[in-house]
Amino acid sequence: MYHHKIIFTGPVGSGKTTAIQSLSDVPVVCTDQRASDHEEIGKTNTTVAMDYGKILLKSGETVHLYGTPGQERFDFMWEILTQGGIGLIILVDHSNPNAHEDLRFFLSAFSKFIDETAVAIGITHTDKAPLPSLDRYLLELDRIGRRYPVFEVDARDRCDMSHLMEGLLLSLDPGLKQS
Amino acid sequence: MSTSTLRIAMVGLSDRTENAIKLFLEKNFVGIDHVGFDDAPDCIIFDLDQPIGRSRWKRLLSATRRPCTSILVSLSGYGDADCKRMQKSCVSLRKPVRLGQLQEALSKLQGRRLRPAQATSALDKAIARRKTPVAAQETAAQAEEPKRPPSLHAAAQQLPGKATPLHFSSRTQFDPQDLDTLKKAQYDPAQYFQGYLTRLLAQRPDKQGTLTIWTPDGQIRLDLETGKANVHLSKYRFRTLCSIPSDPSHPTPWREVHDVEPPSGNPHRKETSIQGLEWIAAIWASRGRLPQHLDAQRPVHMRHWPNLTRLTAIPHAMNIAALWSQNDFSPLETARLLRIDPRHVFTFVSACDAIGVLQQAEPDSATESPPPKKRRAHKHRSLLGRLLAKISLFTNREDD
Numbered sequence: 001m002y003h004h005k006i007i008f009t010g011p012v013g014s015g016k017t018t019a020i021q022s023l024s025d026v027p028v029v030c031t032d033q034r035a036s037d038h039e040e041i042g043k044t045n046t047t048v049a050m051d052y053g054k055i056l057l058k059s060g061e062t063v064h065l066y067g068t069p070g071q072e073r074f075d076f077m078w079e080i081l082t083q084g085g086i087g088l089i090i091l092v093d094h095s096n097p098n099a100h101e102d103l104r105f106f107l108s109a110f111s112k113f114i115d116e117t118a119v120a121i122g123i124t125h126t127d128k129a130p131l132p133s134l135d136r137y138l139l140e141l142d143r144i145g146r147r148y149p150v151f152e153v154d155a156r157d158r159c160d161m162s163h164l165m166e167g168l169l170l171s172l173d174p175g176l177k178q179s
Numbered sequence: 180m181s182t183s184t185l186r187i188a189m190v191g192l193s194d195r196t197e198n199a200i201k202l203f204l205e206k207n208f209v210g211i212d213h214v215g216f217d218d219a220p221d222c223i224i225f226d227l228d229q230p231i232g233r234s235r236w237k238r239l240l241s242a243t244r245r246p247c248t249s250i251l252v253s254l255s256g257y258g259d260a261d262c263k264r265m266q267k268s269c270v271s272l273r274k275p276v277r278l279g280q281l282q283e284a285l286s287k288l289q290g291r292r293l294r295p296a297q298a299t300s301a302l303d304k305a306i307a308r309r310k311t312p313v314a315a316q317e318t319a320a321q322a323e324e325p326k327r328p329p330s331l332h333a334a335a336q337q338l339p340g341k342a343t344p345l346h347f348s349s350r351t352q353f354d355p356q357d358l359d360t361l362k363k364a365q366y367d368p369a370q371y372f373q374g375y376l377t378r379l380l381a382q383r384p385d386k387q388g389t390l391t392i393w394t395p396d397g398q399i400r401l402d403l404e405t406g407k408a409n410v411h412l413s414k415y416r417f418r419t420l421c422s423i424p425s426d427p428s429h430p431t432p433w434r435e436v437h438d439v440e441p442p443s444g445n446p447h448r449k450e451t452s453i454q455g456l457e458w459i460a461a462i463w464a465s466r467g468r469l470p471q472h473l474d475a476q477r478p479v480h481m482r483h484w485p486n487l488t489r490l491t492a493i494p495h496a497m498n499i500a501a502l503w504s505q506n507d508f509s510p511l512e513t514a515r516l517l518r519i520d521p522r523h524v525f526t527f528v529s530a531c532d533a534i535g536v537l538q539q540a541e542p543d544s545a546t547e548s549p550p551p552k553k554r555r556a557h558k559h560r561s562l563l564g565r566l567l568a569k570i571s572l573f574t575n576r577e578d579d
Contacts, residue, residue, distance in 0.1 A: 004562060023570075057565045086559060133406065138483045147481065147504035151488040162570040163488045163497075169567050170501035173557035175517055178571055179564030 005064045006168070007082050008051070009110065010091035011102045012070035015124040015155030017051045019091060020065045022158045023165065024053025031069075050081060078109065087168045088119045091155065092137065095128035100136040107144065120168035122153040122161070186212045188220035191232025192252075193415070200224065203278050215466065220247060222285075227253035228274070230395070231419050236261075238426070250284050252276055364525060365471040370424040371464035373533055375431065376457055393434055394420055401453055408456045410449045421463035454534050458490045461533035467522030469510060470529050475521070478507035479539045485531055493530060495523045 008016045021028045029052040051067030066081045082088070090106045092099045103121065107114065123134060137150050149167035153160040170176055187204065189197050204211045214220050216235060223239070226232040236251065240261065251258030251271045258271040270284040368374040379390065383403055392399040397412035410417055425431045451459075469475055481503040487496060498517050502508060510528050514521035531537040557563055 004559065055566065055569060057562075057569055059565055061562060061565065063562075063566055086563075134486060141483065147483055149484045149500070149504070150486070151484075152486055153488055158573045160488050162573040165570050166497050166567065167484070167487070167501070169563050169570075170497045171504065173560055173563060174498050174501035174505065175556065176498070176560065176563055176567055178568035179561060 004061070005066055005081075005085040006087050006089065006165070007085045007113075008065065008067040008089045008091065009078065009106055010070060011093060011096070011106070014070065014091040014093040014102075015122075016067040016070065016091055018155040019089070019122070019153075019161050020051050020053040020067050022156060022161045023055060024065055025056045026054055028053040050077060075109065082110065082113045085113065085117060087117045087172055088114055089122060089164060089168060090119060091122045091124050091153075093125050094123045094152075095125040099123075100140045103137055103140050107140075107146075118168055118171035119148050120164050120171060121148055121150045122155070122164045123150065124153055124155050126152045127154075185222065186214045186220040187222050187224070188214050188216045189224045189226075190216050190235045191226035191229030192224065193226075196226075199278075200281065203281070207282070222248040222250070224250045224252065225258070227251050227257040231423065233257070250281070361475050364468045364475075364522070366424075366464065366468045367471050368461070368464060368529070368533070371460070372421045372425075373457070373460040373464040375425075376460055377533065380453070380457075396420070399456070401456075403453070406453050408451050408453045410451060410456070414449075417459075418463050421460045422466065452489065454486070455490055457533045458485070458530045461530045462491060462493065462526055465526045465529035467526055468529070469525040470532055473510075473528060473532065473539050474542070475510045475525070476512075477539055477542060478509050478512070479503070479528060479537050480507045481531065482536050482538065485534060485536055490530070493523065493527050495519045496527050499524055499527050 008019055010016055017028065017030055031050060050069065051065075053065040055063040055065065057063065066085075068078050068081055088110055090103065090110075092103050092106075096102065107119075110119070121137065123137060134150055134152065141148055141150070149164070149171060151160070151164050151167060153164050155161065189200065192200070201213055216223065225236045227236060232252075236249070236258070239249070247268070249265075249269045251262060251269060252274060253271070254274045256271060256273050258269070262269040262271040272280055272284060368377070376392075379392070380401075380403075383390070386403045386406075388403055390401045390403065392401070394412065394416075396416040397410075399412065400409040402408070412420065473479070481500065484500050484504060485496075487500070495517065498519070499513055502513060502517060508516065510524045511521060514524045517524075528537065
């Protein structure tokens with residue numbers, strides 16, 4: 001049976017687990033462990049293998065939501081998780097001064113998968129940062145000549161995350177209609 | 180435009196009342212076209228209890244000795260004196276207006292030569308070609324039981340909140356091949372609050388300090404440093420402010436002052452971003468029309484996606500942005516490819532243009548995009564459509 005998957009990635013603390021919790025119709029399976037480098041990454045627990053949730057459709061089909069671990073030392077998981085995926089959502093923590101570099105890193109790390117599918121970029125924690133501007137991310141996309149959807153989102157807000165997902169789906173097929 | 184179409188405009192009426200009247204007219208007449216005040220209507224319904232309705236009625240009276248057919252609605256019979264003076268071209272109705280009264284007023288105006296012959300004949304034809312003889316039905320019903328026709332409010336209660344595309348100044352779809360109609364579907368942003376806001380922000384490229392815009396109904400505070408805007412106006416007043424073109428012969432209803440705090444305690448205070456303010460001002464100025472400096476038939480280039488989670492929703496905005504992120508298309512081509520009403524595209528173009536994410540190549544430049552490639556649907560389109568339907572349940576937030 002074919003598994004339809006949407007992958008969530010981004011740096012540590014960008015809100016991947018929360019985003020999947022917002023969208024999932026079932027309780028999310030997390031592989032959180034106490035972070036050995038919690039002072040460096042700014043939180044006590046972090047995902048070490050993956051987060052898993054799912055969206056159940058009326059037709060009985062299931063869309064699986066997979067969240068990658070944010071730390072680079074678990075990057076061997078990324079390729080495994082993206083296999084057969086239909087699209088990628090990158091979440092970036094706006095409160096990080098180097099957030100645009102994080103974006104550049106993840107766009108590069110998943111470039112092959114993005115070229116084959118589509119990507120939507122969610123900018124999280126905008127309430128913590130002093131200015132609302134998304135310019136630095138847009139400049140990053142300009143640099144590589146891409147026009148991907150970049151939206152401010154609150155990972156806790158199902159409405160925001162649904163909008164981001166909508167941006168991803170329509171990037172895959174702009175003529176898509178609800179069915 | 181067909182010669183038998185009756186063009187009706189409404190000024191100052193609330194959304195629900197407007198929707199109720201539109202629904203009533205559509206159910207009972209054919210050939211009715213809902214247009215804006217400035218689109219040369221054959222008949223205008225004014226709410227004289229609203230400042231905008233009253234001022235526009237006065238302006239119409241001062242501009243022409245023989246204004247078009249008008250129906251004046253007010254609580255206290257404010258328009259009675261004007262109607263007596265105007266005699267045949269005007270009917271005054273007191274609130275609460277009942278649909279039967281409105282129908283009677285339209286019938287009363289039937290056959291009166293108030294505008295060019297074409298318009299009057301359109302009115303005649305529209306009324307004569309009623310789908311159902313409502314007047315006869317009502318007369319019969321009244322004979323059976325002394326029941327009054329439903330009030331506008333009662334009719335409005337039956338409408339879903341967003342039953343009609345209020346973004347549009349006209350409900351009738353236009354023919355994209357008709358260049359004359361296309362020209363009419365354009366507007367000059369400089370004449371609207373949208374243009375004023377653009378000019379005001381352009382004067383402050385340093386983005387320092389704050390500005391307060393004073394309007395007769397409230398204030399708008401712009402914090403240029405943080406990019407935040409505080410709107411001390413009700414949603415309805417703000418929409419009216421943005422939708423009405425300024426009259427070059429009169430001072431504009433808004434002015435800016437520096438370093439003055441708006442009075443506190445306004446219950447309608449709403450915080451947004453300055454970009455969000457420019458976006459919504461463009462939506463209400465556009466109302467389904469294209470800014471006149473843009474061409475509906477030339478490709479537009481979207482520099483990047485607008486931040487759609489934080490901007491007022493426009494129908495099909497995501498589809499349009501997704502299409503433009505893949506290639507440059509003209510507004511009309513976009514509507515054709517996505518099979519949507521061009522007015523949605525025009526509204527989106529206007530809003531994107533206002534926040535500076537859009538540009539259009541010069542007509543003689545060599546940067547025009549090649550003919551669009553045939554797009555292929557995604558191999559899992561059916562599944563994606565079902566997923567889209569599922570997540571759309573959670574994307575309907577209250578509009579600004």
